[in-house]
Amino acid sequence: MKELKFLLAVWQANLLSVMEYRVSFITQVFGMMLNDFMYFAIWIIFFQQFKDVRGWGIGDMYITYGVLASAFGVVSLFFGNAFTLSEIINNGRLDYYLSLPRPVLLHTVSSRMISSGMGDFTYGFVSYALSGQYTWDGFLRFILATFLAATVFASFLILVGSLAFWFGIISNLTNLMVNAMITFGIYPTTLFDNYAKLILFTIIPAALMGAVPAEFITQFSWLSLAKLFAGAIIFLFLAITIFYTC
Secondary structure, X not given: OHHHHHHHHHHHHHHHHHHHHHHHHHHHHHXXXXXXXXXXXXXXXXXXXXXXXXXXXXXXXXXXXXXHHHHHHHHHHHXXXXXXXXXXXXXXXXXXXXXXXXXXXXXXHHOOOXXXXXXXXXXXHHHHHOOOOOOHHHHHHHHHHHHHHHHHHHHHHHHHHHOHHHHOOOHHHHHHHHHXXXXXXXXXXXXXXXXHHHHHHOOOOHHHOOHHHHHHHHOOOHHHHHHHHHHHHHHXXXXXXXXXXX
């Protein structure tokens, strides 16, 4: 409970900070929603020509991109420093968090809010609503899937950022991995062979941020839920272990 109260206090302070410039905040939110729409418009055009790709239609892509965008938004809003963890380590800013009586990793990654993440988070729900497959139980699964996908994404960012302890400046690698997660996360897993699927569940766990959550949302199955929970727990454990081992 102490750590939860601490997190809530940090998030409140972050929110008050970004809301100090409300016009900028609102502009960034709507700007990001527009950016998400422009990115997804390519898929709309694609599925106007090809109605079905190995069992996936435009409705499935709306859901896939929706959970991907919302998960990205959750991490941006609540754990914004996960994106720049390698820079914090390289620039010696981690010393500040080490000097305080709070969990170092939790305090570090939660101390920044990226306001544009609200646009991603909101657009994800809009995308799900536009999928034509909205149901109340599906909506609840969407929320759960978003939380688990965000856990995988944040953990993966921490894993990559922690490499800075050994390899120094890896900002370009971090950006590359973020782009890889977004790019491959929206693709259906049915498009890939077994070797590619192995990569998308382990080295670059993009499938756990897009396709698998989408499958769980559209049609409940214990297997999909088990994949999501296992992925979230394993990557979170690895992230914490590797960070503190360093």
